[in-house]
Amino acid sequence: MSILDELGQLSAAEEFFVALDLPYDPKIVAVARLHILCRMGEYLRRDAFAGGDEAALRASCRAHLEKAYGDFVRSTPIEERVFKVHKDAIKRLAPPKKPFVPLASLTGADR
Numbered sequence: 001m002s003i004l005d006e007l008g009q010l011s012a013a014e015e016f017f018v019a020l021d022l023p024y025d026p027k028i029v030a031v032a033r034l035h036i037l038c039r040m041g042e043y044l045r046r047d048a049f050a051g052g053d054e055a056a057l058r059a060s061c062r063a064h065l066e067k068a069y070g071d072f073v074r075s076t077p078i079e080e081r082v083f084k085v086h087k088d089a090i091k092r093l094a095p096p097k098k099p100f101v102p103l104a105s106l107t108g109a110d111r
Contacts, residue, residue, distance in 0.1 A: 003058045013037055017069075020062040024069060032072040035082045039068035042082075 003019075010016055013033035017024045029036065043064040052060070071080055 002054060003061055007061065016040075016065055020058070020065050022062060022066055022069070025073070028069070028073055032077050035077040035080060036065075036068050036072055038082045039071055039080070040065045043067060 006019060007016060010019060013029050013036060014024070014026070016037065017029070040061075044061070047060055047064070
């Protein structure tokens with residue numbers, strides 16, 4: 001079974017750290033588990049795995065998980081903005097449109 005198949009069978013973030021033999025702080029993983037795995041997925045999608053052997057693929061997965069975990073050791077999930085809800089929270093909103101009331105509607109001239 002390839003490492004990608006093995007990782008695909010896992011369900012808890014802690015299992016990823018165990019499978020890839022990476023130490024972790026349970027307090028950080030408890031707070032940012034989904035963020036870490038999502039960020040790891042972002043890093044994996046940027047990588048090209050064509051033609052790599054299993055050892056290289058495992059090392060790459062380990063390095064990406066380590067990098068993703070490091071992002072959340074140094075920062076918080078909100079600051080890292082992995083999920084859309086966090087990204088949308090910082091988008092600049094268009095200034096509200098000022099209501100327009102035609103002068104004619106105030107004077108009764110349109111009647």
